Amino acid sequence: LAKTTQPISMDSYEGQEVNITCSHNNIATNDYITWYQQFPSQGPRFIIQGYKTKVTNEVASLFIPADRKSSTLSLPRVSLSDTAVYYCLVGESRLIFGTGTRLQVFP
């Protein structure tokens, strides 16, 4: 199972774009890249997934370079409610969570 590396924490201000990069050098050919968001005392919430290039939904964008050894989650115009822990995962149905990136959004 591929191991992921992401920053422990990030700070931002309301209205800014936030980019969280994740490294997954040992990603397998069949692995998808998935991002989850978790608020305190709640279960993680699926944000976005992708295999290659760029994926966009109503919440975020996911950028994946051709070698797929990294990915970047982009959150446009963050608000205070985006303060949470963000997890990058690779693989299939058995989700392997790391320690995630703790995003703090300030007013």
Add this chain to the structure above:
Amino acid sequence: ETGVTQSPTHLIKTRGQQVTLRCSSQSGHNTVSWYQQALGQGPQFIFQYYREEENGRGNFPPRFSGLQFPNYSSELNVNALELDDSALYLCASSLQGLRSYEQYFGPGTRLTVT
């Protein structure tokens, strides 16, 4: 469409006791996974059930066991509780095969072992 629900919300047990946690999957989902999340850590995979059979297991001892029922609801049983078992236990449901990486988590059960 109902989401994933878990019961109880909170639970306090004594070391050595046994506990059963319950989970109801999201409608239409046939796979359930259980995770343990210690304070300040990411969720750790315990095991997954698909069609009432265990379909993968993480690095947890046999005293952690589970069941999945025909209606796809599930139970997590932990025997001989230890202090380190204190954690948030999360259940997640998904549809096996297509988009199985997209799991829907319940709110969790907070277990405290004293």
